[in-house]
Amino acid sequence: MSPLTPFQLFFHDVEDEFAATRRILSAFPDEHADWQPHDRSMSLATLAAHIAELPRLAHLIATEDEWDVTKGGYTPSGARTRSAILDLFAESSAPALEAIRSLTPEDLARPWAMRGGAVVYFEGPRGPLLRQYLVSHTAHHRGQLGVCYRLLDVAVPGIYGPTADGPPG
Numbered sequence: 001m002s003p004l005t006p007f008q009l010f011f012h013d014v015e016d017e018f019a020a021t022r023r024i025l026s027a028f029p030d031e032h033a034d035w036q037p038h039d040r041s042m043s044l045a046t047l048a049a050h051i052a053e054l055p056r057l058a059h060l061i062a063t064e065d066e067w068d069v070t071k072g073g074y075t076p077s078g079a080r081t082r083s084a085i086l087d088l089f090a091e092s093s094a095p096a097l098e099a100i101r102s103l104t105p106e107d108l109a110r111p112w113a114m115r116g117g118a119v120v121y122f123e124g125p126r127g128p129l130l131r132q133y134l135v136s137h138t139a140h141h142r143g144q145l146g147v148c149y150r151l152l153d154v155a156v157p158g159i160y161g162p163t164a165d166g167p168p169g
Contacts, residue, residue: 006108007101017135018093023157024142025089028082032152044148049079051141052089055096058134062099066113
């Protein structure tokens with residue numbers, strides 16, 4: 001029996017997580033793109049586009065040694081429709097999945113940092129950061145989006161099981 005790959009050991013659930021993310025983004029109500037549950041909250045479109053873009057951060061963590069946000073290279077997508085948000089998610093998730101599949105145990109142990117010049121926002125071994133920002137951070141924002149949908153009377157798709165609106169996707 002061959003040893004398990006890092007992907008099989010630590011990221012075996014990523015495809016299921018991506019499917020769950022796709023389900024909740026597929027319910028995005030275009031007519032509520034500008035809606036905010038509170039003045040300090042992101043608009044619904046901004047939140048959904050952020051969720052759709054998170055795999056890009058995972059790709060950076062998997063392929064680069066660090067990301068210095070002061071050096072540019074990031075512009076929020078501005079996606080505002082279900083179609084554009086789903087396209088953005090497809091464009092960001094495929095390269096992330098490919099990069100994560102290629103990681104070795106040594107790659108997962110290498111340090112990674114996100115900084116703004118001399119200020120380090122977060123740093124640590126690549127493997128745990130990938131779990132945190134690809135899976136946990138995404139799950140957090142999916143939960144926010146689900147609450148927003150409920151407040152707008154939009155059917156909330158099942159993520160890990162059925163919701164009051166029906167069975168999981």
